Amino acid sequence: MTFDAIIRNGRWFDGTGAPSAIRDLGLRDGRVVAVSQEPLDASGCPEVVDATGKWVIPGLVDIHTHYDVEVLEGPGLAESVRHGVTTLLLGSCSLSTIHVGGVDAGDLFGRVEAIPRQHVISAIDKHRTWSSAEEYVAALEALPLGPNLAAFIGHSDMRTATMGLDRATRKEVRPSRREQARMERMLNEALDAGFVGMSAQQLLFDKLDGDLCRSRTLPSTYAKWREMRGLRSILRRRRRALQAGPDASHPHTIVTQALGSIGLGGRPALRTSLLSAADIKAIPFVIHLMRPLARVVNRLGADFRWQHLPVPFEVYADGIDLVIFEEFGSGAAALHLQEKLARDELMRDPEYRKRFRKDYESKYGPRVWHRDFFDAEIVACPDATVIGKSFGQVGVERGGKHPVDAFLDLVLEHGTAIRWRTTISNHRPEVLRKLAADSGIQIGFSDAGAHLRNMAFYNFGLRLLKHVRDAERAGRPFMCVEHVVHRLTGELADWYRIDVGHLRVGDRADLVVIDPERLDATLEEYRECPVEQYGGLSRMVNRNDAAVPAVFIAGRRVVADGAPTPLLGHERTGSFLRAEQAATVPPVIAPSVEAEAEAAS
Template identity: 75%
Template sequence: MPSHVTYDTIIRGARWFDGTGGPSAVRDLGLRGGRVAAVSAEPLDATGCPEVMPAHGLWVLPGLIDIHTHYDIEVLAGPSLSESLRHGVTCVFVGSCSLSTVHVGAVDAGDLFSRVEAIPRHHVIDHVERGKTWHDASSYVEALEQLALGPNLAAFLGHSDVRTAVMGLDRATRPEVRATPAERGRMQQMLTDALDAGFLGMSAQQLLFDKLDGEVCRSRTLPSTYAGGAEMRGLRRILRRRGRALQAGPDATHPHTIVLEALRSIGLPGRAALKTSLLSAADIKAIPFVIHLMRGLAAVVNRLGADFRWQHLPVPFEVYADGIDLVIFEELGAGAAALHLSEKVARDELMRDPAYRAAFRKEYETKYTPRVWHRDFFDAEIVACPDESVIGRSFGQVGVERGGQHPVDAFLDLVVEHGTDLRWRTTISGHRPQVLRRLAAERGVQMGFSDAGAHLRNMAFYNFGLRLLKHVRDAEQEGAPFLTPEQAVHRLTGELADWYDIDAGHLRVGDRADLFLLDPTRLDARVEEYAEEPCEQYGGLSRMVNRNDECVPLVMVGGRTVWRDGAPAGPLGRERTGQFLRAGQGPVPPVPASTPSAAPAPAVRAG
């Protein structure tokens, strides 16, 4: 590289991963105009460069991609999305699980999002009501790009969103009602318009324990679950023709729906394969053999010409709950009955009822049915309670200590007595490390499904990418590798960007300078810990988060530093650094800085 060439930033001496899965190497990176201008084995000439970052001993990686979030609401009031950004995530997907805010109004958005995703309904309504300036997919993109976005965004169009907008929430959630040909045509036009605007595809849902909030349609399942065959065929036909993705959640209580979704992905002569990303490949405690069937299904249909992937969270799926407020109870009739009641007094009265308790016990003891929750209160640890004597015990143990009380009764007694002050945890899936390792290397899975921005009191997987890298590094040090670091980085970055066809996930000359520095020596137990922080966007609600800032000393979006040494940096929260990444439209220029850097920034610490 000629010596007179100058750069906006030089990253000096980091181990460089390009996101392709190819070999990593120690390199200097020169950034200019928001893109990678040079990758050099020799030291780059720093003459005229305002920022030189010593990064010896660190890794430099493409920004991670989170393919499954529910940031649709939070982005309107807190567009920096720093809880993901701080962990090296520089691109997030919104519009998952049939839910988006492209077409519905504020109240309908509140009913759709709040109970399913455990986001306070009044905040959903308020943020959409105050923030909505758009009326269709194109103006939605424009509205997002008026915000001070931290990371980049890409989006699915939610099927429940368009169905509600076209049919009205009441008609869209009645089993006897089918969309008319005119209504199906309007939905198809909305999808076409969204794809023209650069959306990734459409998300749909068949899962029957995702329930509506509000009063009018409370406890009905999401509108997408009521769609008839003709409606879905028309929408799939558009996605297939345009080469865009269907992100779907099958009905886990009816396993044949999983097989049907996989078979529909198969391409035939004269019919392209339908890109399908299905929820989710999980090693479920309740049904330990099912993960092997999932892996086999993906392998078979892809050999037959499908383009099918499972979404997979490559960490133990540990959840926390305050009292009975946890979505897994929706799969039980008794649990759904309690969650249907929004008032504590009414809930408590129900949970005291002997007939209700008998029904709950019966369902709890019915273990051999398709389900997500293992239904074992001996595998549910109490972590906080005004009655300190029960902390550290399971509900089953509490029942034993109370004279052989049934675990369900021990649980309900504590919920009635302490309400949401009773906090407990359990692991639903991903509990076997050896199975997690096999899944992480499986071609038929995609890394993702963090649910970032939702279930604020229940779980925190904002740093799932770092946790996978820790798992890979630990296995390598143990002499039992299952992925190389290069392969793991590829799975979290370039593989996803290429499949969804967006300008992200790579770190080669000419690529966007969306990147982060990683200190591999800090991939330790701290990345597996949880913390709680008040969430300003939701009235100071304490939400679960991850805190391992020493692991990620620097994050850049479009060549601009947005996170440094555990704190927001540069323009984050004040200016837009991220943008809407349009599927299939190739590289787009990063957002330019509003003012040039006036002075060198401090060097990045190596840990």
């Protein structure tokens, strides 16, 4: 037997949670064709990877991304792939690009996901050749995809295309029967095309960009029970997933979502993935209510999961440009203003500052940000004397100023040149350990592709593996490596019913070689990297290349020693994964002379 590639002598994990073992893996025609205890014959094999002392695991699955725009002009999606992600889901948080045009997509994605609006409009207008979900899938498959893709259809996408953005974001407007029927038809067509389900959003500090409806919340937040009932019944009947973000300002909606997952009277459970299980610094007790809720409803016949980011939720900001300010009135008022002069004038206004101080000091009720400027470190500023200090500390040093005034003064003086960070959740390692092992929680919520300047977690899987490995070495294990690999791969693929996540004979040859000795502190370091698809805008990234010697997708090496190979994004290795269907392997097509020259450059 000849092979296209052999992974030699690595510790192999099959993604099911079964015990690992030292094995050789043989890959051919995009599949795993041999898992051998004995050395495989490498005669004629063009690629042999020595994985001695390393882990060989299925490619990681990222269930929550916002790559819907970036994939059109950068289909390699290297920032995720280089960290071992070989499958990712598009269409999160009610946002997709199936039915809306460029301007509406720009308004939907620009502010809430911090993706530059003008680039959203340009990319959609340039590439949109589709008018249906099936045509969208065909358009994606015509690209040189790096990773595999699966997708939700976004409720805000359907609602905007059906009602128009203005009507879709008015409280008093309800969809007509014809409009309701059209949205239900859109959903059925997407599920026919293999989408894993629908995403919805009720979170009230997700705001629109643009001029027409600026600062209104996403269209999905205006949907009432009757509208959602029709869409949910389709998902329930067809056993597809609902990804939802509840209205955190009304906690009873979280309980309603969880109870709605229960199957009663012979009807199936509604697969529900809710955002998000987080150990929020501002309200630390709430996580201890979330976990029991999942256990209770699942015992009653639900199929309910929380989504969870398994690392500290550290956010960065340039000046006041950060989504957490959307959760209270004075912060949202500043972000509503697009022009710097108008925003600066507002921040100088004594009455505005009074409102901001009042909002800052209101520490009760549901919220995400802890509202503590003493817990906000300045990491870059033209004034070097403030770097390494908190805004609260700067206020003390400047004559006892209120922390809000110290913050606003520095933003007025330096604008977006002042950069700062804080951790808003997942700050307690002992709580993270419990969440990572909880069966009612899905590991995900990276937000990859969004929040270029402040928060996305491309290497969350590697950081969780490090956490597990470190605890094991310290003699305080909370989960074995086989279990955490399963949680990051096969468990997610099986729940969303996509044919990846395992590494057995006959499975797709999507795999990652990880050096456990290089799962070290570099995983937590940030760098700045320009994004070609967004005009060179700098994006915060993690670059710990030594931890990932190799990534294969469909049996072809797309990452070597942590860096993308010329193949990634130039030839198609990934596929669109249709729910409940066996995954196909893209054919290997010899590149044209022009493509070879582009890859070489």
